[in-house]
Amino acid sequence: xxxxxxxxxxxxxxxxxxxxxxxxxxxxxxxxxxxxxxxxxxxxxxxxxxxxxxxxxxxxxxxxxxxxxxxxxxxxxxxxxxxxxxxxxxxxxxxxxxxxxxxxxxxxxxxxxxxxxxxxxxxxxxxxxxxxxxxxxxxxxxxxxxxxxxxxxxxxxxxxxxxxxxxxxxxxxxxxxxxxxxxxxxxxxxxxxxxxxxxxxxxxxxxxxxxxxxxxxxxxxxxxxxxxxxxxxxxxxxxxxxxxxxxxxxxxxxxxxxxxxxxxxxxxxxxxxxxxxxxxxxxxxxxxxxxxxxxxxxxxxxxxxxxxxxxxxxxxxxxxxxxxxxxxxxxxxxxxxxxxxxxxxxxxxxxxxxxxxxxxxxxxxxxxxxxxxxxxxxxxxxxxxxxxxxxxxxxxxxxxxxxxxxxxxxxxxxxxxxxxxxxxxxxxxxxxxxxxxxxxxxxxxxxxxxxxxxxxxxxxxxxxxxxxxxxxxxxxxxxxxxxxxxxxxxxxxxxxxxxxxxxxxxxxxxxxxxxxxxxxxxxxxxxxxxxxxxxxxxxx
Ligand code: TEU
Ligand code: CA
Numbered sequence: 017x018x019x020x021x022x023x024x025x026x027x028x029x030x031x032x033x034x035x036x037x038x039x040x041x042x043x044x045x046x047x048x049x050x051x052x053x054x055x056x057x058x059x060x061x062x063x064x065x066x067x068x069x070x071x072x073x074x075x076x077x078x079x080x081x082x083x084x085x086x087x088x089x090x091x092x093x094x095x096x097x098x099x100x101x102x103x104x105x106x107x108x109x110x111x112x113x114x115x116x117x118x119x120x121x122x123x124x125x126x127x128x129x130x131x132x133x134x135x136x137x138x139x140x141x142x143x144x145x146x147x148x149x150x151x152x153x154x155x156x157x158x159x160x161x162x163x164x165x166x167x168x169x170x171x172x173x174x175x176x177x178x179x180x181x182x183x184x185x186x187x188x189x190x191x192x193x194x195x196x197x198x199x200x201x202x203x204x205x206x207x208x209x210x211x212x213x214x215x216x217x218x219x220x221x222x223x224x225x226x227x228x229x230x231x232x233x234x235x236x237x238x239x240x241x242x243x244x245x246x247x248x249x250x251x252x253x254x255x256x257x258x259x260x261x262x263x264x265x266x267x268x269x270x271x272x273x274x275x276x277x278x279x280x281x282x283x284x285x286x287x288x289x290x291x292x293x294x295x296x297x298x299x300x301x302x303x304x305x306x307x308x309x310x311x312x313x314x315x316x317x318x319x320x321x322x323x324x325x326x327x328x329x330x331x332x333x334x335x336x337x338x339x340x341x342x343x344x345x346x347x348x349x350x351x352x353x354x355x356x357x358x359x360x361x362x363x364x365x366x367x368x369x370x371x372x373x374x375x376x377x378x379x380x381x382x383x384x385x386x387x388x389x390x391x392x393x394x395x396x397x398x399x400x401x402x403x404x405x406x407x408x409x410x411x412x413x414x415x416x417x418x419x420x421x422x423x424x425x426x427x428x429x430x431x432x433x434x435x436x437x438x439x440x441x442x443x444x445x446x447x448x449x450x451x452x453x454x455x456x457x458x459x460x461x462x463x464x465x466x467x468x469x470x471x472x473x474x475x476x477x478x479x480x481x482x483x484x485x486x487x488x489x490x491x492x493x494x495x496x497x498x499x500x501x502x503x504x505x506x507x508x509x510x511x512x513x514x515x516x517x518x519x520x521x522x523x524x525x526x527x528x529x530x531x532x533x534x535x536x537x538x539x540x541x542x543x544x545x546x547x548x549x550x551x552x553x554x555x556x
Contacts, residue, residue, distance in 0.1 A: 022060055022365060023058050023365070023473060024254075024368070026331060033045030033048060041425075042089050050106060062109040062110075068083040072173040076206060080121065112206065114208065119173045137187075138159075138167070139177075150169055155168060167213075185238065185245075208239070209260060212236075212238055214232060243277055257281045289310070309489075311497075315363060319483045330368075338355070347548055356469055374456040378421075378445070380445065391418055422442055424440045426452040429452055479506065508552075526540055533552035535547050
């Protein structure tokens with residue numbers, strides 16, 4: 017089966033299931049839930065970082081790429097998890113954080129101690145540039161007592177690696193071979209479009225300096241080297257690159273098969289349509305016209321140029337899409353299905369973030385005390401410094417914090433939602449008694465809907481392989497597209513609002529069949545009225 021027919025499920029290990037009652041999720045917990053994932057029908061599970069790490073950025077600050085974080089378990093636990101997954105026909109994708117390492121990594125420590133070899137592993141300069149770290153503040157920090165500075169595009173405990181050094185590349189390629197030898201079948205590469213820094217680094221006032229280090233031409237060369245030296249030798253491997261602040265043009269280059277870089281890319285433009293002036297720590301209702309334009313641009317251009325998208329609404333860095341795009345007080349279930357259809361029937365490989373399949377919501381915390389993410393804490397302080405009241409700053413954090421999606425998985429309505437028997441590392445969401453796996457499996461319909469979508473992708477080549485064209489691009493409420501493959505077509509219509517709207521269906525689909533939808537459809541008529549958040553796919 018090709019990656020076009022597969023569906024990938026993301027697990028945030030800290031928050032999936034705690035089996036040794038320390039309040040933190042672990043590998044045996046993930047192993048235990050393999051039958052649940054099999055029931056859902058996903059093909060591959062992406063684990064956010066499980067490696068040794070001081071956890072300043074929840075594991076995205078890696079201190080040893082080939083050691084398991086003891087909080088999560090042992091290497092034996094990992095091997096057991098792999099075996100249990102494979103038994104269910106599920107493959108494992110690991111998260112490779114190759115742009116930077118924790119400053120606790122042996123390489124950085126040796127560099128600090130004065131070893132020249134390891135100093136060349138990092139990006140050291142006599143003068144910092146004006147670039148702003150993605151987690152706030154300047155992107156350079158003093159390198160010990162040397163008077164020099166090291167680059168950290170993220171937290172100051174995450175030092176950027178010098179990919180121009182062939183020894184660094186070989187170290188990283190070795191890491192990939194290590195995990196491939198264990199049977200890992202997929203890699204998700206963290207912010208991989210930032211690895212190629214220019215030789216001479218220049219100030220850049222635009223967008224906090226992003227254009228100076230993002231999507232640089234040499235990044236493509238590095239990816240080709242990595243592909244050739246490692247996963248490119250195994251046609252079953254699946255690779256996805258997380259692309260920060262990228263363009264469709266670049267993502268076509270990253271994913272066009274004949275370039276031999278990656279299979280697909282994540283981009284975040286569609287999840288910035290509720291950012292005021294492009295700034296995350298603001299609040300604004302989502303801009304539907306912009307969302308559509310982005311989906312259509314990426315959908316058609318990737319389709320025309322043989323690129324491939326990773327399709328997603330949620331991950332561990334994003335507040336829950338339900339809270340952002342749907343009137344959840346009235347239409348949580350219909351809305352969850354509509355959002356799911358909008359991407360699962362599109363051209364690309366769909367990702368499900370844990371809890372999405374049961375319609376989990378943001379936790380609805382009532383105090384700053386409950387937030388733990390370094391990014392949220394920094395942003396809160398910056399909002400106060402900029403003159404916001406505590407209340408106003410809190411409201412913004414509440415809407416935007418990455419902790420929103422990192423709350424423990426809601427398995428049942430027990431005290432700690434079946435995640436643990438002790439207080440978890442991050443407070444459980446307020447809705448856990450109402451929204452949980454046990455209840456969803458018993459009486460819910462969102463999980464079933466996801467099951468159906470996953471099956472359809474495998475049954476209908478037009479879903480996995482068809483082309484993409486926009487449908488009613490100017491409509492103020494509908495996001496729609498047509499997929500085509502040989503003599504078959506699929507029309508997908510999604511009403512993104514709580515108001516009904518009437519449209520004209522194209523002639524060619526009047527004789528078609530409804531493949532899936534969130535309301536019963538009696539007749540496909542030329543004049544068709546869509547209910548609140550209605551989604552419907554017609555196959556002809
Ligand atoms: O995220 C990359 C990234 O660009 C994020 O910082 C994103 O912009 C931010 O979360 C939105 O507010 C990746 C990982 O997914 C994230 O968890 C890590 O913190 C980051 O890289 C550093 O490794
Ligand atoms: Ca645990």
